[in-house]
Amino acid sequence: MPQIKDITAELEKLAPLPYQEDYDNAGLMVGDPGMVVTGVLISLDITEEVITEAVQKGCNLIVAHHPIIFRGLKKLNGKNYVERTVIKAIKSDVALYASHTNLDHVQQGVNYKIAERLGLEQVRILAPKTQILKKLTFFAPLANTQSILDALFRAGAGEVGKYKNCSFRTEGTGTFLPGEDAQPVIGQPGSLEQVAEHRAEVIFPSHLQSAVLAALRKTHPYEEVAYYLHLLENENQDVGAGAVGDLQAPLSPEAFLQHLKTRMNTGTIRHTRIVTNEIKRVAVCGGAGSFLLQDAIRAGADVFVTSDYKYHEFFDADNRIMICDIGHYESEVFTKDLLYHYLSGIFSNFALCLSDVNTNPVKYFV
Structure with a gap:
């Protein structure tokens, strides 16, 4: 058990x-x-x-x-x-x-479940997070680079969206002078060495750093592994708040509201003024989502489905989008x-x- x-x-x-x-x-x-x-x-x-x-x-x-x-x-x-x-x-x-x-905040999480209930297609994260990716750059002999990369991939590095085993490498010359107490894999203590090496780069989610570095050290042949890390500002398209997608076919606002009520099993929907003749693109956020309104507008959504909207926050729709508050429990049950x-x-x-x-x-x- x-x-x-x-x-x-x-x-x-x-x-x-x-x-x-x-x-x-x-x-x-x-x-x-x-x-x-x-x-x-x-x-x-x-x-x-x-x-x-x-x-x-x-x-x-x-x-x-x-x-x-x-x-x-x-x-x-x-x-x-x-x-x-x-x-x-x-x-x-x-x-x-x-x-x-x-x-x-993850794909196949709460917001993707709402999107599934509503029958949305081409679903993506509405507001991807930044500063949760790092880049690892390391240097290794040409013959060892691929085995090191394979270990890093198994540890979770090298994933970019729908692509896996992503890396970049360039070839150059590494130099080092082993000290008298060193036990170099290549060369002799006290003798300057020049070795054909790859400079290789991969990105990984920051929380996997310990596992990624452990894989690097375990598979790298050198006594002292040369590497460095960078925190990236890149958006992680797989992690973030809310989701947005498209209905298979446009619906009239009234038909969409009925669809929303039925699929989310809610007894009531509080919504702002209807501002378009049809609903095609839908942004969603389970729970309290008013902080994502501008993201929904920028994504071109016709409607934003969420909950816990306050009276004055409804004015922020400003005739650019329809806000639908379906209730906190109903949005996440x-x-x-x-x-x-x-x-x-x-x-x-x-x-x-x-x-x-x-x-x-x-x-x-x-």
């Missing part, structure tokens, strides 16, 4: 923790990583009721989208729902894990399905359960 750390390792392949926002608290919040998993309950939120459900279903790990702990807990005396939930989890020996903004299908494709020897608890704190009188 897998341990909690085995489940979380796979979740972090899908949504690496370094991709979460600074304010976030994704990851394992309660529980022993070495505990054997009896079952996993997948939920949008973690509440006392969800923990009761986990116990009843024989699940000792809850995987949720929203963390129950956002801020530091100085005391655990049950004075609010957060403390009560954490206490109940500990007493019930139920571990709590959250994949939050890191899951928002299908994340449960995303996580279920991802984990079920990896683990088949224990129970994976979707929570039946409706954790939406917002109720509608209709």
Whole structure:
């Protein structure tokens, strides 16, 4: 049977923790990583009721989208729902894990799930992140370059969009003078050497730096490996906030609103003025997404689907786009399905359960 750390390792392949926002608290919040998993309950939120459900279903790990702990807990005396939930989890020996903004920021994450529900095509990240890529430049003898690159590729370097094993190399002459205590692979101590070498370059996600450098050192023949790193300003097209894509065929605004209501299973949609005769390009952001409005406009979207819009923020549409607020819970509840299908494709020897608890704190009188 897998341990909690085995489940979380796979979740972090899908949504690496370094991709979460600074304010976030994704990851394992309660529980022993070495505990054997009896079952996993997948939920949008973690509440006392969800923990009761986990116990009843024989699940000792809850995987949720929203963390129950956002801020530091100085005391655990049950004075609010957060403390009560954490206490109940500990007493019930139920571990709590959250994949939050890191899951928002990856392809095949929260926003791609919304795009899938709406039938969007040619989906891409709406606001790609910068400063999360690095470039590694290293120098190696001509005969060793490819084996080193192969190891770097296995460690996660060299991926650019839909392309893998990407690198660049130039040929030149490397010089070095081994000291008396050195044990050079090429040449002798005290003798100046000139070696035909490649200068090779690859890019990689910053959070993989330790693994990439370990692969470099393990496969490089030199006693002292010559390399350097650069933090890049390039946008990472695979990581960022929101998503945007096109409907297979344009819809009238009224037909799109009905489509949106049906596919996202929402009882109500708050929206701004209709400003176009047809809807083709759709931008989306699960949860609170008002910060992406200008990105949606720049992407040429006809409509921006998100939630948690404040009254005055609706004015920012400024007759350039239609904003559709479908509700926070409604925009993210299908994340449960995303996580279920991802984990079920990896683990088949224990129970994976979707929570039946409706954790939406917002109720509608209709």
